[in-house]
Amino acid sequence: xxxxxxxxxxxxxxxxxxxxxxxxxxxxxxxxxxxxxxxxxxxxxxxxxxxxxxxxxxxxxxxxxxxxxxxxxxxxxxxxxxxxxxxxxxxxxxxxxxxxxxxxxxxxxxxxxxxxxxxxxxxxxxxxxxxxxxxxxxxxxxxxxxxxxxxxxxxxxxxxxxxxxxxxxxxxxxxxxxxxxxxxxxxxxxxxxxxxxxxxxxxxxxxxxxxxxxxxxxxxxxxxxxxxxxxxxxxxxxxxxxxxxxxxxxxxxxxxxxxxxxxxxxxxxxxxxxxxxxxxxxxxxxxxxxxxxxxxxxxxxxxxxxxxxxxxxxxxxxxxxxxxxxxxxxxxxxxxxxxxxxxxxxxxxxxxxxxxxxxxxxxxxxxxxxxxxxxxxxxxxxxxxxxxxxxxxxxxxxxxxxxxxxxxxxxxxxxxxxxxxxxxxxxxxxxxxxxxxxxxxxxxxxxxxxxxxxxxx
Amino acid sequence: xxxxxxxxxxxxxxxxxxxxxxxxxxxxxxxxxxxxxxxxxxxxxxxxxxxxxxxxxxxxxxxxxxxxxxxxxxxxxxxxxxxxxxxxxxxxxxxxxxxxxxxxxxxxxxxxxxxxxxxxxxxxxxxxxxxxxxxxxxxxxxxxxxxxxxxxxxxxxxxxxxxxxxxxxxxxx
Ligand SMILES: [Zn+2]
Numbered sequence: 001x002x003x004x005x006x007x008x009x010x011x012x013x014x015x016x017x018x019x020x021x022x023x024x025x026x027x028x029x030x031x032x033x034x035x036x037x038x039x040x041x042x043x044x045x046x047x048x049x050x051x052x053x054x055x056x057x058x059x060x061x062x063x064x065x066x067x068x069x070x071x072x073x074x075x076x077x078x079x080x081x082x083x084x085x086x087x088x089x090x091x092x093x094x095x096x097x098x099x100x101x102x103x104x105x106x107x108x109x110x111x112x113x114x115x116x117x118x119x120x121x122x123x124x125x126x127x128x129x130x131x132x133x134x135x136x137x138x139x140x141x142x143x144x145x146x147x148x149x150x151x152x153x154x155x156x157x158x159x160x161x162x163x164x165x166x167x168x169x170x171x172x173x174x175x176x177x178x179x180x181x182x183x184x185x186x187x188x189x190x191x192x193x194x195x196x197x198x199x200x201x202x203x204x205x206x207x208x209x210x211x212x213x214x215x216x217x218x219x220x221x222x223x224x225x226x227x228x229x230x231x232x233x234x235x236x237x238x239x240x241x242x243x244x245x246x247x248x249x250x251x252x253x254x255x256x257x258x259x260x261x262x263x264x265x266x267x268x269x270x271x272x273x274x275x276x277x278x279x280x281x282x283x284x285x286x287x288x289x290x291x292x293x294x295x296x297x298x299x300x301x302x303x304x305x306x307x308x309x310x311x312x313x314x315x316x317x318x319x320x321x322x323x324x325x326x327x328x329x330x331x332x333x334x335x336x337x338x339x340x341x342x343x344x345x346x347x348x349x350x351x352x353x354x355x356x357x358x359x360x361x362x363x364x365x366x367x368x369x370x371x372x373x374x375x376x377x378x379x380x381x382x383x384x385x386x387x388x389x390x391x392x393x394x395x396x397x398x399x400x401x402x403x404x405x406x407x408x409x410x411x412x413x414x415x416x417x418x419x420x421x422x423x424x425x426x427x428x429x430x431x432x433x434x435x436x437x438x439x440x441x442x443x444x445x446x447x448x449x450x451x452x453x454x455x456x457x
Numbered sequence: 458x459x460x461x462x463x464x465x466x467x468x469x470x471x472x473x474x475x476x477x478x479x480x481x482x483x484x485x486x487x488x489x490x491x492x493x494x495x496x497x498x499x500x501x502x503x504x505x506x507x508x509x510x511x512x513x514x515x516x517x518x519x520x521x522x523x524x525x526x527x528x529x530x531x532x533x534x535x536x537x538x539x540x541x542x543x544x545x546x547x548x549x550x551x552x553x554x555x556x557x558x559x560x561x562x563x564x565x566x567x568x569x570x571x572x573x574x575x576x577x578x579x580x581x582x583x584x585x586x587x588x589x590x591x592x593x594x595x596x597x598x599x600x601x602x603x604x605x606x607x608x609x610x611x612x613x614x615x616x617x618x619x620x621x622x623x624x625x626x627x628x629x630x
Binding site: 087089252254297316317320321322324326329397411417418 | 502503504505506541542543544545546557558559561563572573574575576577578580581601608610611613614615616618619621
């Protein structure tokens with residue numbers, strides 16, 4: 001069906017591109033130069049250096065790179081690839097530049113990874129490493145106010161952490177590589193890789209406060225605090241914290257009722273009412289938006305994660321093509337998006353995209369699945385009573401705004417704006433008060449049921 | 458493996474083609490043999506928020522998973538004949554269907570209007586398409602919806618960026 005032409009690759013080894021070449025350390029340790037321009041590197045040359053077979057279909061304009069057991073199809077101009085038959089998003093597009101097929105280092109790494117290679121470095125110096133040859137440690141940093149967490153991934157052993165006056169060392173029993181230096185919001189001044197150790201230099205006044213290992217996959221979390229700053233969450237917070245997420249906002253109005261009730265306005269009103277009820281009960285509350293502004297879903301999740309909230313409740317109003325549909329629905333994250341296998345798959349995909357942070361979130365979310373279902377049940381049971389619906393249970397679905405939350409998280413649809421009767425009901429301030437009180441009661445019941453937190457009644 | 462690779466390549470080519478032109482070339486429709494018919498089961502959302510079955514007698518389906526899926530989805534998107542709700546909240550049409558050879562079907566739909574609807578509508582769309590395909594074609598395990606040839610992270614609520622399984626839990630008894 002497809003006619004593959006053998007590809008005569010022009011490998012620009014030492015070809016005088018002094019101003020637009022990047023040095024690549026090959027698997028054997030030798031160094032070659034390949035074409036680069038800005039952040040873009042010659043993808044086909046990299047594949048050639050790795051010894052990967054590359055074919056080209058003139059009919060389709062796409063390339064296939066194949067190793068012994070894996071195949072990656074990609075097309076210049078596209079940011080999708082097919083890896084072993086599965087469509088995946090690349091971090092960025094593959095491009096045609098002059099006579100070269102180029103991509104960012106991140107995108108090139110995502111194409112090389114399924115073929116069994118790691119690409120380390122940046123557009124100024126690159127190293128190709130066969131997967132499994134030398135453990136490659138990935139580092140990510142999350143800064144939340146006065147604390148920061150560095151997580152080291154890709155560990156094949158439990159290294160030793162040795163504090164130093166200006167940072168710390170992480171000691172391994174064998175050689176390691178670091179995928180990239182952690183970009184860490186002013187926490188680190190530098191990182192050195194010295195065969196069996198990673199040496200992290202901290203910016204004053206940051207100090208190492210503790211470390212712990214987590215399993216599946218093995219990873220090391222190192223906690224840093226800004227010297228003289230307030231101690232971290234557990235000691236600092238005396239009251240539980242709930243993040244309420246009024247759905248939509250700004251240009252995204254959400255669903256609209258025939259009578260003119262707009263979802264984004266209703267969700268904000270309800271969230272403010274719920275917040276007031278919770279605060280009266282001694283619970284701290286943050287809203288993901290305070291007014292009518294657009295906030296990206298990922299930023300709503302990031303806020304809750306950064307604050308280390310005790311739970312996250314996204315508030316919405318529904319619409320359905322079934323006009324008579326009525327009643328509230330409460331969702332937590334779909335099992336298929338959070339089961340262990342899916343989380344690991346997501347972790348692998350995300351790692352390919354260089355987004356280690358997301359891996360953490362996915363794994364943390366799995367751990368919170370059971371608590372999320374309890375929170376959903378506390379809310380749905382009460383909402384059923386309010387609307388006179390007896391048997392509606394909680395549901396699971398892959399909601400984008402629940403993806404990545406690291407605490408119990410649910411999405412509540414308080415009713416259907418597409419149902420004219422419900423719209424009238426939801427427009428009523430008295431009904432809004434009742435709904436808010438119901439949601440607050442459900443959240444409080446959930447907080448009280450947890451072993452470690454006792455909200456003031 | 459060869460078949461998977463061929464199908465994968467088709468997807469890449471197709472995605473590239475979609476990028477180059479707004480409308481992809483039409484896929485040939487079914488060519489039924491006169492007189493022969495087959496039954497397919499479609500599921501549509503009801504006001505109880507469950508999926509309800511409707512059985513249709515159609516001319517015998519054309520050979521090939523993708524062509525069959527296309528015919529079945531065209532029938533689904535044409536809407537229910539009973540007082541159920543449509544699977545899509547806009548007049549959606551199937552532009553292409555591709556199978557990766559491993560149970561995942563990519564369904565490319567004409568895009569919805571740029572106005573957010575409710576999560577129930579999004580769930581009903583995904584669930585009725587994935588469940589209908591899996592009910593009629595045994596090898597279908599997951600379905601990823603694409604809109605105007607593009608992978609979409611979300612239409613406002615659900616995460617459409619990955620293939621999703623049929624929702625047997627939502628099918629009315
Ligand atoms: Zn909504």
